[in-house]
Amino acid sequence: MVKFPCQSQFTDDFSDGDLSISPAWSSSNQSGAGFDFYTAGGELQSNGPEASATLWISTNGVPDVTQQEVAWEFKARYEASPSSSNNVEIYLLSNSSDLTNAEEGYFIRLGESGSGDGIDLFKTGSTTPLISDPNPSVATGFNVNIRITRKASGQWVLEADTSGGESYKAIGTAVDEEFINGAYFGFKVEHSSTKNQAFYFDDVAVTSKDTKAPGLVSTEVVSSTRIDLFFSENIDTQTGEDASNYFADSGIGYPASARVDHVNPSIVHLDFVSSFPVGSPVKISITGIQDLFGNMVSSILSEFLYFVEEVAEVKDVIITEILADPSPPNDLPDKEFVEIYNNSDKIFGLSGWHFSDLKERGALSNHYLFPGKYLILCPKEAVEEFGQYGAAMGLDPWPTLNNGEDFIVIKDNDDHTIDSVHYSKSWYKSSSKSDGGWTLELIDPDNLCSNGNNWTASEHLSGGTPGITNSVLSQNPDLTSPELIEVLGLRPDSVVARFNEVLDTEITPDNFVITPYIDISNVVLGDSFTEVDLKLSGQLHGNTAYTLGVKGIKDCSGNFVSSEEALEFYLTEPADSLDIIINEVLFNPYSGGVDFVELYNNSSKHINLKGRLMANGVKQDGQYFLKEIFPAAVRDVVLEPHSYIVVTEDAIRVKEQYPMSEDRNLNEVKKLPAYNDNGGVVILINQDSAVLDLLEYSEEWQFELLTDKEGVSLERVSFTAPTNDGNNWKSAASTVGFATPGYVNSQVKTGVQVVNGNIVADPKVIIPDGSGQNDFTTITYAFDQPGYVANSRIVDAFGRTIKTLGENDYLATEGFYTWDATDDSGAKVRTGYYLVYLEVFNLNGDLLQFKEKVVVGTKF
Numbered sequence: 001m002v003k004f005p006c007q008s009q010f011t012d013d014f015s016d017g018d019l020s021i022s023p024a025w026s027s028s029n030q031s032g033a034g035f036d037f038y039t040a041g042g043e044l045q046s047n048g049p050e051a052s053a054t055l056w057i058s059t060n061g062v063p064d065v066t067q068q069e070v071a072w073e074f075k076a077r078y079e080a081s082p083s084s085s086n087n088v089e090i091y092l093l094s095n096s097s098d099l100t101n102a103e104e105g106y107f108i109r110l111g112e113s114g115s116g117d118g119i120d121l122f123k124t125g126s127t128t129p130l131i132s133d134p135n136p137s138v139a140t141g142f143n144v145n146i147r148i149t150r151k152a153s154g155q156w157v158l159e160a161d162t163s164g165g166e167s168y169k170a171i172g173t174a175v176d177e178e179f180i181n182g183a184y185f186g187f188k189v190e191h192s193s194t195k196n197q198a199f200y201f202d203d204v205a206v207t208s209k210d211t212k213a214p215g216l217v218s219t220e221v222v223s224s225t226r227i228d229l230f231f232s233e234n235i236d237t238q239t240g241e242d243a244s245n246y247f248a249d250s251g252i253g254y255p256a257s258a259r260v261d262h263v264n265p266s267i268v269h270l271d272f273v274s275s276f277p278v279g280s281p282v283k284i285s286i287t288g289i290q291d292l293f294g295n296m297v298s299s300i301l302s303e304f305l306y307f308v309e310e311v312a313e314v315k316d317v318i319i320t321e322i323l324a325d326p327s328p329p330n331d332l333p334d335k336e337f338v339e340i341y342n343n344s345d346k347i348f349g350l351s352g353w354h355f356s357d358l359k360e361r362g363a364l365s366n367h368y369l370f371p372g373k374y375l376i377l378c379p380k381e382a383v384e385e386f387g388q389y390g391a392a393m394g395l396d397p398w399p400t401l402n403n404g405e406d407f408i409v410i411k412d413n414d415d416h417t418i419d420s421v422h423y424s425k426s427w428y429k430s431s432s433k434s435d436g437g438w439t440l441e442l443i444d445p446d447n448l449c450s451n452g453n454n455w456t457a458s459e460h461l462s463g464g465t466p467g468i469t470n471s472v473l474s475q476n477p478d479l480t481s482p483e484l485i486e487v488l489g490l491r492p493d494s495v496v497a498r499f500n501e502v503l504d505t506e507i508t509p510d511n512f513v514i515t516p517y518i519d520i521s522n523v524v525l526g527d528s529f530t531e532v533d534l535k536l537s538g539q540l541h542g543n544t545a546y547t548l549g550v551k552g553i554k555d556c557s558g559n560f561v562s563s564e565e566a567l568e569f570y571l572t573e574p575a576d577s578l579d580i581i582i583n584e585v586l587f588n589p590y591s592g593g594v595d596f597v598e599l600y601n602n603s604s605k606h607i608n609l610k611g612r613l614m615a616n617g618v619k620q621d622g623q624y625f626l627k628e629i630f631p632a633a634v635r636d637v638v639l640e641p642h643s644y645i646v647v648t649e650d651a652i653r654v655k656e657q658y659p660m661s662e663d664r665n666l667n668e669v670k671k672l673p674a675y676n677d678n679g680g681v682v683i684l685i686n687q688d689s690a691v692l693d694l695l696e697y698s699e700e701w702q703f704e705l706l707t708d709k710e711g712v713s714l715e716r717v718s719f720t721a722p723t724n725d726g727n728n729w730k731s732a733a734s735t736v737g738f739a740t741p742g743y744v745n746s747q748v749k750t751g752v753q754v755v756n757g758n759i760v761a762d763p764k765v766i767i768p769d770g771s772g773q774n775d776f777t778t779i780t781y782a783f784d785q786p787g788y789v790a791n792s793r794i795v796d797a798f799g800r801t802i803k804t805l806g807e808n809d810y811l812a813t814e815g816f817y818t819w820d821a822t823d824d825s826g827a828k829v830r831t832g833y834y835l836v837y838l839e840v841f842n843l844n845g846d847l848l849q850f851k852e853k854v855v856v857g858t859k860f
Helices: 380-387 651-657
Strands: 007-012 025-027 037-040 043-046 053-060 069-078 087-094 105-110 119-123 142-150 155-161 169-175 184-191 200-209 216-221 226-231 246-248 257-260 267-271 281-286 300-305 317-323 337-342 354-356 361-363 374-379 392-395 405-411 417-424 440-442 455-457 484-491 494-499 512-515 520-525 531-536 546-550 566-569 580-586 596-601 613-620 623-631 644-648 666-668 679-685 691-698 714-716 729-731 758-762 777-782 789-795 801-810 814-819 832-841 847-856
Touching: 043 184, 069 087, 087 142, 105 142, 119 142, 119 155, 119 169, 184 200, 216 300, 317 405, 317 417, 374 380, 380 392, 484 546, 484 566, 494 546, 512 520, 512 531, 580 679, 580 691, 623 679, 644 651, 651 666, 758 832, 758 847, 777 832, 777 847, 801 814
Parallel strands: 374 392, 644 666
Antiparallel strands: 007 200, 025 053, 037 043, 043 200, 053 184, 069 142, 069 200, 087 105, 087 184, 105 119, 142 155, 155 169, 216 226, 226 267, 246 281, 257 267, 281 300, 317 337, 317 440, 337 374, 354 361, 354 405, 405 417, 440 455, 484 494, 494 531, 512 546, 520 531, 546 566, 580 596, 580 714, 596 644, 613 623, 613 679, 679 691, 714 729, 758 777, 777 814, 789 801, 789 832, 832 847
């Protein structure tokens, strides 16, 4: 029979007279002497102040009560009757060295009321004893020897010899395991002014013994024939090295040898004759082994898996689901996530892999991704929430995903791109789901080449399918050839070619030709696998038309590009002031809609919008001050000469509310500055912080006869007239749906030829019904020199002024006024004939007068 050895944690008989070592005690200092206890005659004696006080003394070293049986023994002596003023509490374990502040612990109480006092066991926070002494054992004083045992199961046994000897008699038992973290033992004394030195303690011993069988912590596969077993404690050599105590299924059998590690005896090395099957779980049963104290394992059944970690190729692991905008949530957590999937028959260790977007990069931790398995990547704080859906890994930092558009990448530990997705809101194919709470799901995992046409919004009622098969899963094979969709000459020494599909990685300079000829020295396939960066031996030149032709390129499905693929491109050039101008602004959108700003390239240059900034601001003391500033484009977007681009937070919403919008000219950004409904400042800024254009708009510029101005944009009338001229802005016509995002304005001014020294009103007949057809007339003037001052007004048939267009206006050599058939009060005038009267003079005293007849009509 094996005898259980005891592991003494600490003892103290106080014979050395030193409280600072073996063990070290800490104490209260009510007396001011540093310690409220001292040793005398081989005992610990209280030494409090000559006043009522509460003293304590404690030491650290109580063993872990959950793993072993722990026993406390000590003596206590007090030769008077205890009371509420003179009593002792002996803390068996406490979470605080200051026993007056113990929040978690167990203690023996000796004395309180006197006549009925016994030896009772309490836990902190309770006035009811766990074990109550049925006898008044300490009612008239005490000289007791106490022993308390706690088993790992939580059972307490209280014994005592009230004569001070070692003939212990049982007082009672209880089961309680609420508190397990206390490591402090000590004495707390409450005394009156005359009993400050009346309490004695001796022969403290706190011991433990192991009564639990060893547990299997983990199994590590070392090779195809060896595993290491990691146990919770050291293993007895004789039983640990008995090979018959281990058996593996799957035809493996008993190990040929078992060896307890001589450095760390909690590890057992098992060597088998037969090799483990690759990728199939193997069960191993363990019986009969013992720890060093004779505790025997009855039966342990564990499972391990042998595999060979392999190198991932492109698309072996793919991104299959994206929750970029979780708010407002459906039934999924209100947190972002990206799901990845092992689309191969290989096993990958993800330690050293990374997940990133354009701004941030998060490292993956150690995890084995098996064939056909999913892994949910999410912020670190959300891993428990997503863990209920399947295997989840929290990343810190987490690359925060843009709601509208982002480029996300999975890279292996050698920084090779394994998969990437450049998603946008248009992929949802639903404005209601693109507003938040729904995931983007991959339709066909076998179609590795397509982009947006292989993704759509989830159809699952919870908003997505993290960790399981996508709700939209179906066959969507790639049968089309890749197309060259854009060529960008962003720098003189390189060209970027964009395709609509993921390309095969075998690409060489011979696949491209530039006309006029420039040699291509190298090609680099981008992380998205849809862009190719062509490195040039020569230089591109501005204002020169080039053509890029492609041949022999195929997508990753093997479809070859058409032999006729070729696109024209130009080298982009820097933008100067007013090269790009503000052309249309929607600042008061429909309910549920979004603002937009339309820009127009008013130059002959090709200009990259990336790097430009959209801002709002305030005007103070004649100067404009910027407030909010956000990028006008998140990626390279080249504006061709005299082309339009719309900057908005939600391209889908703009397209739905204005169906005539030009899709390819809608540029979605994460954030657009706030433009107030009643008026504000729209500012376009260059990379060097120079202002390209600025518009200080007002709601008063809207067509006054409109009953509802919500959803109506302000359109620029003339590209050449000053941006901040109120005459240069009109409400978009009703016939185009009150906005023209991405194409020519409904209120654009036609090129009316005016002879110097004259004015022209066009059209001559206006019908102010908001249709966009002759809603207003433009009074254009031209002079042979600048410096004229003008007063302009509209008069009726009786010569009465009904509308003042301008007073003492300092004119340019060319310009215009507009009149929309309203009077000075904003009311619509009656139908009939009206006269535009323009009086012009200069400082030399020259006076010119002009008159033009305009008819206000109506439709019948």
